[in-house]
Amino acid sequence: MDLIDRYxxxxxxxxxKPQRDDIARELAADLRAEVQDQEAALGHPLGAGxxxxxxxxxxxxxxxxxxxxxxRYLIGPALFPVYWFVLKLVTLCYxxxxxxxxxxxxxxxxxxxxxxxxxxxxxxxxxWWSLVMGAIGITTLVFAVLERSQARLFERWDPQGLPAVxxxxxxxxxxxxxxxxxxxxFVLWWTGYLQFPVRTGHEGDLEVTFTAWFxxxxxxxxxxxxxxxxxxxxSLFRPWWTIPRALVRLGTNxxxxxxxxxxxxAGPWIEIRHLNPPGAxxxxxxxxxxxxxxxxxxxxxxxxxxxxxxxxxxRLHRLFTEQPSAESGRARGDGAAA
Amino acid sequence: MEVTLFxxxxxxxxRGSLVLGVLAALRKExxxxxxRKTLTEHGLEVDESTLYPLLRRLETxxxxxxxxxxxxxxxxxxxRLSKDGKAMLSRLLDExxxxxxxxxxxxxx
Numbered sequence: 321m322d323l324i325d326r327y328x329x330x331x332x333x334x335x336x337k338p339q340r341d342d343i344a345r346e347l348a349a350d351l352r353a354e355v356q357d358q359e360a361a362l363g364h365p366l367g368a369g370x371x372x373x374x375x376x377x378x379x380x381x382x383x384x385x386x387x388x389x390x391x392r393y394l395i396g397p398a399l400f401p402v403y404w405f406v407l408k409l410v411t412l413c414y415x416x417x418x419x420x421x422x423x424x425x426x427x428x429x430x431x432x433x434x435x436x437x438x439x440x441x442x443x444x445x446x447x448w449w450s451l452v453m454g455a456i457g458i459t460t461l462v463f464a465v466l467e468r469s470q471a472r473l474f475e476r477w478d479p480q481g482l483p484a485v486x487x488x489x490x491x492x493x494x495x496x497x498x499x500x501x502x503x504x505x506f507v508l509w510w511t512g513y514l515q516f517p518v519r520t521g522h523e524g525d526l527e528v529t530f531t532a533w534f535x536x537x538x539x540x541x542x543x544x545x546x547x548x549x550x551x552x553x554x555s556l557f558r559p560w561w562t563i564p565r566a567l568v569r570l571g572t573n574x575x576x577x578x579x580x581x582x583x584x585x586a587g588p589w590i591e592i593r594h595l596n597p598p599g600a601x602x603x604x605x606x607x608x609x610x611x612x613x614x615x616x617x618x619x620x621x622x623x624x625x626x627x628x629x630x631x632x633x634x635r636l637h638r639l640f641t642e643q644p645s646a647e648s649g650r651a652r653g654d655g656a657a658a
Numbered sequence: 659m660e661v662t663l664f665x666x667x668x669x670x671x672x673r674g675s676l677v678l679g680v681l682a683a684l685r686k687e688x689x690x691x692x693x694r695k696t697l698t699e700h701g702l703e704v705d706e707s708t709l710y711p712l713l714r715r716l717e718t719x720x721x722x723x724x725x726x727x728x729x730x731x732x733x734x735x736x737x738r739l740s741k742d743g744k745a746m747l748s749r750l751l752d753e754x755x756x757x758x759x760x761x762x763x764x765x766x767x
Binding site for chain 1: 689690691692705706707708710711714730732733734735
């Protein structure tokens, strides 16, 4: 019977305080009744192994006592998906970029590596770990508070305030405006109608000029940019994707990737000369600037290829495979084609 | 996997009927161990870790009454259906039969 006392003592420890003694007494009494019953049936006293078998069937003490508790949780099932979504967002938009920037600096910067020899190179990881704990802790705390005020939170809602049904083929007017403005400024700069210091201008006592071969890219870059601006103008007035427009967008983005790849192979891109005294080349500064441009083109090429072109292909696939619905027809004003 | 799915659905199905079984069995006074034995003998097997908290809950809800009493020179806590429990059992049985009837109708349709 010692085993039963030990078992009940363990269960008792986690029981709700007001009923603790009464429940423990009941469990002990019924366990002993069961043992007595089995002893009578078998005709001999039960051994420790047989009593253990009964206790195993009753279940782990924590599990047994847990069933007497009212259900309590920090973040309940209703809010948990939102909590999980926010945690993923915090990780992707804050914690991961932080880590990637640190890895990038560690790999690309010899100065940083020189300043952080040996184990010191891992020092920022301590800061990062504190950020992780802080971010998760604060998010959990906010949601735990929301969980407590959940009833009020879910009472105050207006069905009319629900967001419109997402139309995957819609084009945001804001992004079209931004594309038109930025694209137009670029075309004006590229064609020489707008002067920025870097085009042909004078920065302090330095003159920055493009190398001769840059002219070979004049028309391809102009054509690609002009088509993009025209496409954005169209999207401004007809803000939904159609197959022809999605094809044009794919074409211009593929062209951007190709141009970026060709430009990467063709460097150096700029020359820098001192104006005082005139004609003296600043090779060190030019090398630094060209190295920056190289990484810029590489970044543009990789991001365009991985993100933009992938999105273009996905959009086209959706447009080719989706069934036209009454809602989408209404959303884009039936009959609109290009 | 199929066995697990069946077990889960079976458990869900039996969870509601367990209350009904306990209330029905406690029309006669019983203590926890004999109640569990009775339910098992009638095909309604239940874990101790489920049964004892359920008894407490039903008592708190006023559907059962209990008292400590000596039997076979041992003190045991005996449960019995209260007056409210009897009324509730009757209503739940009506509901149970109505569900069965609805299901029969759906299956026969």
